[in-house]
Amino acid sequence: QVQLVESGGGLVQAGGSLRLSCAASGRTFSGYFMGWFRQAPGKAREFVATVSRIGGRTAYADSVKGRFSISRDIANNMMYLQMTSLKPEDTAVYYCAADQSHGGIYARDYDYWGQGTQVTVSS
Numbered sequence: 001q002v003q004l005v006e007s008g009g010g011l012v013q014a015g016g017s018l019r020l021s022c023a024a025s026g027r028t029f030s031g032y033f034m035g036w037f038r039q040a041p042g043k044a045r046e047f048v049a050t051v052s053r054i055g056g057r058t059a060y061a062d063s064v065k066g067r068f069s070i071s072r073d074i075a076n077n078m079m080y081l082q083m084t085s086l087k088p089e090d091t092a093v094y095y096c097a098a099d100q101s102h103g104g105i106y107a108r109d110y111d112y113w114g115q116g117t118q119v120t121v122s123s
Contacts, residue, residue, distance in 0.1 A: 002032060004023070007023070008117060013122050018083045019080055020119070022079040032103075033103025034070075036048040037094070048064055049070035051071065055071065083119070088121045097112060098112040099111050
């Protein structure tokens with residue numbers, strides 16, 4: 001089992017940047033595929049980005065491609081989401097998630113979730 005804790009959310013103006021962090025504890029961090037998802041009020045949770053076990057492969061939602069960057073620090077059990085050129089439509093609670101099997105873009109495939117961190121982008 002792995003425990004996940006997000007941090008780094010906040011209020012930022014459109015065009016600004018934020019870096020979200022996800023601290024993992026528990027079993028071997030490198031054994032998990034990791035992902036970021038977000039959920040805006042009244043909307044379903046949606047995929048943002050994912051990174052493979054060792055970090056060699058990444059994938060992004062079209063809505064964030066070119067603006068967000070996912071990375072992981074295996075040695076320190078951390079995952080990050082660097083967000084730039086933020087837009088009001090990026091406003092949501094952001095969650096990190098972990099999965100031992102294959103990760104991917106579907107929330108249902110992830111077994112472990114953090115509590116979320118709020119990101120608010122003002123226009």
